[in-house]
Amino acid sequence: MASAQTYTPIATTTLASNTASYTFSSIPQTYTDLILEATGATDYTAGTSWPFYIQVGNGLVDIGSNYSDTMLYGNGSSALAHRDSGNTVLYFGEFPANTGGTNRFELSTIHFMNYSNTSTYKTALARLNNTTNFIFATVGLWRSTAAINTIKIFAASPQNLLAGTTLTLYGIASA
Amino acid sequence: MATSTYNLIASQTVGSGGASSVDFSSIPQTYTDLKLVMSVRCNNAAFYSKSEISFNGSTSNQTFRDLAGDGSSPSSSTASNFQFIGVGNNNTANIFSNTELYIPNYTSSNYKCASLETNDENNSTAAGAAYIEMQALLWSSTAAINEITITGITGNFVQYSTFYLYGIKNS
Numbered sequence: 373m374a375s376a377q378t379y380t381p382i383a384t385t386t387l388a389s390n391t392a393s394y395t396f397s398s399i400p401q402t403y404t405d406l407i408l409e410a411t412g413a414t415d416y417t418a419g420t421s422w423p424f425y426i427q428v429g430n431g432l433v434d435i436g437s438n439y440s441d442t443m444l445y446g447n448g449s450s451a452l453a454h455r456d457s458g459n460t461v462l463y464f465g466e467f468p469a470n471t472g473g474t475n476r477f478e479l480s481t482i483h484f485m486n487y488s489n490t491s492t493y494k495t496a497l498a499r500l501n502n503t504t505n506f507i508f509a510t511v512g513l514w515r516s517t518a519a520i521n522t523i524k525i526f527a528a529s530p531q532n533l534l535a536g537t538t539l540t541l542y543g544i545a546s547a
Numbered sequence: 548m549a550t551s552t553y554n555l556i557a558s559q560t561v562g563s564g565g566a567s568s569v570d571f572s573s574i575p576q577t578y579t580d581l582k583l584v585m586s587v588r589c590n591n592a593a594f595y596s597k598s599e600i601s602f603n604g605s606t607s608n609q610t611f612r613d614l615a616g617d618g619s620s621p622s623s624s625t626a627s628n629f630q631f632i633g634v635g636n637n638n639t640a641n642i643f644s645n646t647e648l649y650i651p652n653y654t655s656s657n658y659k660c661a662s663l664e665t666n667d668e669n670n671s672t673a674a675g676a677a678y679i680e681m682q683a684l685l686w687s688s689t690a691a692i693n694e695i696t697i698t699g700i701t702g703n704f705v706q707y708s709t710f711y712l713y714g715i716k717n718s
Contacts, residue, residue: 379553384579384717409580409717411651411660446614446623446681475657475689479649501662501683507614507623509681538652540579540717 382406384540390415391533393526395433396541399487401519403543406484411477413534414527416469420504423528425461426482428494430518435460443510465500465508467527470534477536478502487520494520552716554578561708565590568698569710576654576691578714583648583695586709587633591702594638594676595667598704600629600648600684601696602659608687615680629686630700631665632678639669639676643708653692660685 380403383396399406416422427433439462442455456463468476482498493515500508514520523541527533556578559569574581589596599606611626633644646665653659663682671677686692697710 379715381552381717409651444614444621446612446621448612448623448625451614451616451621451623476685477652477657478660478683478685479651479662481649481662499662499664499681501612501660501681503610503612503625503660503683503685505612507612507681507683509614536657538717542717 378545380543380545382541382543384538387533387535387537389535393524394533394539395522395524397522399521399523399541400543401488401521403488404486404546405544406487407542407544408482408523408525409540409542410480410482410525410537412467412480412537413477414467414469415532415534417471420469420471421466421502421506422469422531423463423466424533425463425526425528427461427524428514428520429522430520431522433522433524434514434516438515439512441510441512443508445506445508447506462496462512462514464498464510464512466502466506468502468504478504484520490517490519492517554714556712556714558709558711561704561706563706565703565705567703568696569704570694570696571712572694574693574695574712575714576693579652579717580715581650581653581692582713582715584711584713585646585648585697586643587646588643588705588708589633589635589699589702590705591635592637593635593701594673595678596633596635596702597630597700598633599698599700600631601698602686602688602692603690603694604696610685610687611682613680613682615678617678619674629684631663631682632667632680633665634667635701636705639671642667642669650692656689658685658687658689659692
């Protein structure tokens with residue numbers, strides 16, 4: 373008997389135009405973990421990269437000061453660490469600006485553990501691999517026991533995610 | 548039953564004679580992303596080995612940035628090649644590296660970004676004997692990737708080194 377599928381695409385999009393944000397909603401509660409693969413860039417043109425953020429929630433995304441993150445990162449010459457507490461967003465790194473020519477997107481992988489449980493706060497592990505300037509390894513926390521069924525990804529204001537950015541959400545089942 | 552979206556495309560295990568390189572050619576263009584999982588040890592006389600990755604037979608137009616640590620001071624660097632640290636033959640016996648390469652949108656006409664993470668742990672107290680590294684890779688080519696070659700730079704891959712190439716579909 374074939375084993376059950378455990379790495380299932382839930383939803384995917386490729387942005388057709390520059391877009392401020394994209395939201396995955398009504399996420400099924402039938403998996404154990406979620407993985408968001410984001411291959412992105414922003415429309416920022418005055419530098420080399422620009423931050424993107426994540427908010428999560430149940431129904432609506434939580435815009436309160438209920439997020440924190442701790443990261444280890446490298447800039448090509450030094451290894452550094454940083455943390456945020458009482459934030460209104462999860463900060464997982466920066467996508468390339470739209471200054472490196474066309475065709476330039478970089479990868480972030482975000483792993484949401486036990487996203488559907490209603491007993492614990494939710495932890496996410498993220499990797500951001502950007503050859504433009506930074507490597508990020510980050511742990512993020514949403515201080516809520518609500519199940520996650522909504523995930524929003526967006527560029528820091530006033531910028532947009534660049535057309536061509538691809539966002540795919542996978543469900544991982546433990547059994 | 549749902550269609551499988553995470554499939555083994557090909558695998559290779561190095562035999563008793565060792566191998567200077569491992570090649571995956573004619574990669575199907577039917578997936579969204581590729582994932583290469585490697586367990587690597589080389590026969591050079593050092594704690595570490597160094598291996599190189601090329602796409603479509605080319606080591607040109609490669610950009611690299613990393614974050615690494617060996618148990619002492621963390622570091623970050625840049626380079627113009629896709630090289631990663633594995634285990635060398637002076638390391639603890641039977642230790643192989645754990646290395647994952649992830650390539651999203653490998654068939655697209657955009658430049659190809661990728662991530663690589665390698666972890667070498669060996670229960671040794673010797674300075675510099677273990678290693679962990681994250682890499683951002685960019686291949687500035689619009690060609691679809693149809694071949695991946697992994698070459699030992701400091702030595703040949705020893706027996707039982709393994710390479711598994713997976714294809715992942717997003718729908």
